[in-house]
Amino acid sequence: MSNQPFVIERIFDAPVERVWKALTDKEQMKQWYFDLAEFKPEPGFEFSFEGGKDDRSYLHLCKITDVIPLKKLRYSWRYQGYDGISFVTFELFGEGSKTRLILTHEGLETFPYNNPDFAKENFAQGWSHIIGISLKEFLENTAVKK
């Protein structure tokens, strides 16, 4: 049983329909996510965007793999010119007038290979304080489910 390296969960004070629209409508996505040339919530649809941190930007290449309207949106997520592939899944659960969103980003461990930004020297900075807070959480998150 494979684990999920990264999961984040939120409850929004908005019904599922509105959250789904914010995730899949190009005009709405622009306001909180990325400004895409086009977006269609259909399996096989491909989109890309520039994103990164500080002075470095990467072309993100994404391809939709799963769409269950109002419930689930999943796409691949990789970086042009680099090895590795990850998958982002948005899952929505209606809870009355609210919506629980579970975002899973799998396959992050496939990236660091080959990327100068991901090289070990760059991990050294900030390493010591992060290990204290995140290691425990990391280990708990990666505990294999029995």
Place this chain on the structure above:
Amino acid sequence: MRRDVFQAIADPTRREIINIIAQQSLNLNALAENFDVSRPAISRHIKILTECGLIVIRQKGRERYCEANLKPLGEVSYWIEQYRVFWTSKLDALESFLNKEMIFPDKRTPSKKLKRK
């Protein structure tokens, strides 16, 4: 050949080995008893984990004990931390977008003005 902490944790059996060893150092036989896979398969995983620096083998008398060295996992938590920061900021933005939209409904689409109780 790629040998780093990311490869070490890419396999579920290796993650389980790390979890077990992190709690107590074990010799190979005792460790292998926790798994259904063959002992040679466990040995191969141990070899990879050793090469990745997550496990250190110590000779104690006639036994060889596997000890965990968790320091390299800091690389992973740092790596994942970057994505945590990214997604947290995106979901914050989504939340404020949804709240803003609630106060100023989009005029172009029909919206229910009455608040449902």
